[in-house]
Amino acid sequence: xxxxxxxxxxxxxxxxxxxxxxxxxxxxxxxxxxxxxxxxxxxxxxxxxxxxxxxxxxxxxxxxxxxxxxxxxxxxxxxxxxxxxxxxxxxxxxxxxxxxxxxxxxxxxxxxxxxxxxxxxxxxxxxxxxxxxxxxxxxxxxxxxxxxxxxxxxxxxxxxxxxxxxxxxxxxxxxxxxxxxxxxxxxxxxxxxxxxxxxxxxxxxxxxxxxxxxxxxxxxxxxxxxxxxxxxxxxxxxxxxxxxxxxxxxxxxxxxxxxxxxxxxxxxxxxxxxxxxxxxxx
Amino acid sequence: xxxxxxxxxxxxxxxxxxxxxxxxxxxxxxxxxxxxxxxxxxxxxxxxxxxxxxxxxxxxxxxxxxxxxxxxxxxxxxxxxxxxxxxxxxxxxxxxxxxxxxxxxxxxxxxxxxxxxxxxxxxxxxxxxxxxxxxxxxxxxxxxxxxxxxxxxxxxxxxxxxxxxxxxxxxxxxxxxxxxxxxxxxxxxxxxxxxxxxxxxxxxxxxxxxxxxxxxxxxxxxxxxxxxxxxxxxxxxxxxxxxxxxxxxxxxxxxxxxxxxxxxxxxxxxxxxxxxxxxxxxxxxxxxxxxxxxxxxxxxxxxxxxxxxxxxxxxxxx
Numbered sequence: 001x002x003x004x005x006x007x008x009x010x011x012x013x014x015x016x017x018x019x020x021x022x023x024x025x026x027x028x029x030x031x032x033x034x035x036x037x038x039x040x041x042x043x044x045x046x047x048x049x050x051x052x053x054x055x056x057x058x059x060x061x062x063x064x065x066x067x068x069x070x071x072x073x074x075x076x077x078x079x080x081x082x083x084x085x086x087x088x089x090x091x092x093x094x095x096x097x098x099x100x101x102x103x104x105x106x107x108x109x110x111x112x113x114x115x116x117x118x119x120x121x122x123x124x125x126x127x128x129x130x131x132x133x134x135x136x137x138x139x140x141x142x143x144x145x146x147x148x149x150x151x152x153x154x155x156x157x158x159x160x161x162x163x164x165x166x167x168x169x170x171x172x173x174x175x176x177x178x179x180x181x182x183x184x185x186x187x188x189x190x191x192x193x194x195x196x197x198x199x200x201x202x203x204x205x206x207x208x209x210x211x212x213x214x215x216x217x218x219x220x221x222x223x224x225x226x227x228x229x230x231x232x233x234x235x236x237x238x239x240x241x242x243x244x245x246x247x248x249x250x251x252x253x254x255x256x257x258x259x260x261x262x263x264x265x266x267x268x269x270x271x272x273x274x275x276x277x278x279x280x281x282x
Numbered sequence: 283x284x285x286x287x288x289x290x291x292x293x294x295x296x297x298x299x300x301x302x303x304x305x306x307x308x309x310x311x312x313x314x315x316x317x318x319x320x321x322x323x324x325x326x327x328x329x330x331x332x333x334x335x336x337x338x339x340x341x342x343x344x345x346x347x348x349x350x351x352x353x354x355x356x357x358x359x360x361x362x363x364x365x366x367x368x369x370x371x372x373x374x375x376x377x378x379x380x381x382x383x384x385x386x387x388x389x390x391x392x393x394x395x396x397x398x399x400x401x402x403x404x405x406x407x408x409x410x411x412x413x414x415x416x417x418x419x420x421x422x423x424x425x426x427x428x429x430x431x432x433x434x435x436x437x438x439x440x441x442x443x444x445x446x447x448x449x450x451x452x453x454x455x456x457x458x459x460x461x462x463x464x465x466x467x468x469x470x471x472x473x474x475x476x477x478x479x480x481x482x483x484x485x486x487x488x489x490x491x492x493x494x495x496x497x498x499x500x501x502x503x504x505x506x507x508x509x510x511x512x513x514x515x516x517x518x519x520x521x522x523x524x525x526x527x528x529x530x531x532x533x534x535x536x537x538x539x540x541x542x543x544x545x546x547x548x549x550x551x552x553x554x555x556x557x558x559x560x561x562x563x564x565x566x567x568x569x570x571x572x573x574x575x576x577x578x579x580x581x582x583x584x585x586x587x588x589x590x591x592x593x594x595x596x597x598x599x600x
Contacts, residue, residue, distance in 0.1 A: 010398060017392050021406050024385075027469065028409045034435050035424055050438035093316050100313025104306065112314060119325065121522070121583050125530045125551050126576040129558055129569045130331030131324070137345065152320035184309045213417040215533045216551070220559065231419035235537055238423060249427055256420045264415045268408045275411065275474055276481035 032257070038250040046246045061247040068241050068248070072255050074226065075233035079212055082147055082229060086211040090151040091200050098161035099192050103174055113162070116155040125216065132220055142223050151211070157203045160277075164199040165192070202274040205267055209260070230256050329576075335569035342563050354570040364571055366545060367553035374460055374535075374547065375528035378467035383520065386475035391505050394483040396491070407480075410473030418470070422537035425466055429453065453539050456546035463535050463547045467528070475520050482516035483509055518590050522583055529579055550575055 038046050042057040066072075101113055135146045169192065177187040193200075215231040222228060228236075236242075237252045264271065336354055338347040358364050389410075393403045413421065429436050432449035440446040452458040486509065494504045510517075532551040535541060541548035548556075550571065558568035 014398060014400070017398075017400060021389070021392075021400075021402075024389075025406065025409050028412055028473070031424060031428060032412075034428065038427075038435070047433045050435050050442065093320070097314050097317040100310045104308075104310025104313065106307045106310035109310060112318070119321075121526065121580070122329070122576065123526050123530050123579050125532070125554075126572040126579075127325065127328035127332050129335060129554070129565060129572055130328035130333075132558070133335065133340075133565065134328055134331060146324075150320065150324035153317050153325060155321075158317065178306075184306070184312075188313070209415055213419075215417075215419045215537075216555070220555075231417050231533075234417065234419045234423050238426065238537065246427070249423070253420050253423050253427070257416050257424075260415055260417065261412075264412060268411075271415070272404075272407050272411060272477060275477045 032261070035250055035257075036254055038247065039254040041247060041250075043244065043246045043248075046250070057247055058251065061245075061251040064245050065248040065252050068245075069225075070233065070236060070248075070252055072230075072233065072252070075228055075230045075256075076259070078227060079230040082144055083208050083211040085144075085148045086151040087204050087208045089148065090154045090157055090207045091204055093152045094154050094157035094161055094203070095193065095196055095200065096188065097158045098165055098196075099188050101158070101162055102165045102169065103171065116158055119155045120159060128216070128220065135221060141221050142227065143221075144227070146221055147214075147217060151207070154207070157207065160203055161196060161199055164196065169195055202270060202277070205271055206274060209263075212260070332569045332572050335565060336573045338566055338569075340565040340569075350566075354566055355574075358567065358570050358574060361567075363545075364553060364574075367548050367550045370460075370545070370547060371529060371531060371549045374464050374467070374531065374549065375525070377461070378464040378471070379521075379524055379528065382468050382472045382475055382524070383517070385472050386479050386520075389476045390479040390483055391509070393480060395501060396488075397495075397501060403480075407473070407477055410476055412473070413470045414474050416470075418533035419537055421466060421470065422534045425462060426453075426538050429462060454543050456543055459539055459543060459546050463531075463538060466534050466538075467531070471524065475524070478520055479513065479516060482513050486512050514590065518586055522586055525582060526579055529575060 033052070034050075037052060037054050039061060040058045041051065041055040042060065045051070045055055045057070101109055131146070132141075135141055140146050173191050174187055177191055182190065213231060214229075218229045218232055219235075222232065234253065234256050237249045242249050242252075335347075337349055337351060339350050340347040389406075392398075393400055393406070428434055429452045431437065431451040431453070436452075437446065437449040441449065450458075452462060490508055490512075491504055494508055499507070530551050531549045532555065535547040535549055536552055536555070539547060541552055554568045554571045554575070557564045557571065
């Protein structure tokens with residue numbers, strides 16, 4: 001008797017729980033679905049009413065969008081070249097720093113690590129006035145250099161890689177490599193880097209996405225439209241010339257998010273695992 | 283004779299080993315040098331420079347500046363626009379964070395409950411996290427179009443469902459716009475918080491739950507008496523990172539309405555940006571506001587850490 005009542009109660013709670021999750025699922029997908037559907041509909045159709053079914057005007061919207069100077073291909077390649085460089089610099093130099101902090105017992109090591117842990121709590125944006133003035137004085141505004149090279153010092157990535165090395169890297173390997181005659185750089189490249197690979201992959205995804213999505217820094221520094229990154233290009237869609245071209249706006253936004261959606265769907269397993277490890281939340 | 287020799291060899295080996303360690307440790311500097319140089323150049327120097335600029339009158343396109351003492355700090359605490367931006371940032375952050383942490387805790391509890399096994403955790407986590415990966419700039423334009431007046435999809439749906447008799451102009455309502463910004467922040471971040479908290483719960487020793495269950499505790503009691511207290515460090519980590527991020531809120535409100543209507547969603551970072559890069563380019567005001575923001579964030583983090591330590595100690599004493 002008691003067990004059947006408990007059974008019924010269980011069924012009801014399970015139904016409620018799945019119901020809530022289904023609602024949130026719809027909430028996550030629906031805005032993107034409306035966006036993609038409207039990218040294929042003409043402005044008249046969009047104004048007439050709401051629809052969940054795609055239409056056939058994508059090519060037409062694309063012509064309107066590009067005829068008004070929305071150069072998505074250039075924005076895409078600008079963002080790609082910045083993000084790839086940032087990711088490479090960030091991963092290589094963070095690995096170097098983390099390895100140095102873990103393997104060598106030098107003076108000041110503890111201080112450097114404490115500094116890294118502290119800087120994680122400081123909001124990055126508080127320094128952007130000083131950063132802009134510095135860049136202005138050395139004449140590097142409207143240049144990608146100040147967008148790329150600061151990635152050499154990425155405290156969050158160093159922090160993550162250090163924890164990873166401490167947990168997985170047998171220090172005896174370094175002594176063994178030295179006996180075999182390997183120099184210190186070679187040991188780092190041939191032994192530490194392969195062991196770090198899973199951690200580098202995780203941090204690589206987040207660094208790439210973070211750089212790709214960065215809006216404020218390029219907004220502050222880049223002024224020539226040919227050099228605009230993708231997020232900067234998106235803001236042009238709010239300009240007056242697109243006011244009457246709803247289909248074009250939807251298509252423009254769609255094209256900026258599709259690459260990320262594809263990357264996400266392929267790598268979601270690693271991304272979710274990375275988020276669960278923490279330390280990557282901004 | 284022989285024995286003496288052996289001792290000698292041993293001694294040489296020992297000293298060479300010690301010397302070897304000292305010889306190698308200097309390589310540490312080479313490994314961390316690029317980081318330190320880049321760190322000083324691109325992070326430490328800009329922070330110090332921002333701090334210095336907050337005591338000057340630097341404005342416009344000029345490079346000439348005079349030191350004015352603490353005048354800027356006296357002015358900014360009386361500046362109603364700055365105070366308004368500070369209030370807006372807090373209001374929007376609180377109305378996004380409270381439901382975010384509540385729903386994340388609820389979902390994490392459901393998906394880690396071993397008695398009622400919910401299927402599809404992977405699918406739900408993947409979908410709930412998805413909005414987080416998308417460019418905030420694109421998300422802002424997306425929601426701007428979804429809520430647009432009079433024929434945006436949200437107005438169309440609400441009228442079809444007879445919730446609204448006529449279209450509502452969301453971006454002319456202060457409350458409406460604030461709620462939309464807070465909703466977008468919530469929508470982008472609750473999945474991430476859910477995943478982090480789930481990982482925290484899965485890291486708790488399962489035998490604790492088993493013991494409680496054998497003692498006849500209900501799943502709510504277990505959640506309240508075991509899960510929540512043990513989750514405190516993770517929850518505080520989420521709180522601090524969300525707070526630091528929330529105080530820097532910029533992309534969404536900037537691209538959604540640029541602060542309108544009536545500056546309802548003008549955040550601190552937007553205020554700093556506008557002071558420095560529009561109008562008279564008042565860098566001295568922007569620098570002062572940045573330093574005040576830094577002090578606020580550090581003070582709050584410190585208070586939270588103190589609070590956490592006190593509670594941890596109490597937990598141990600019990």
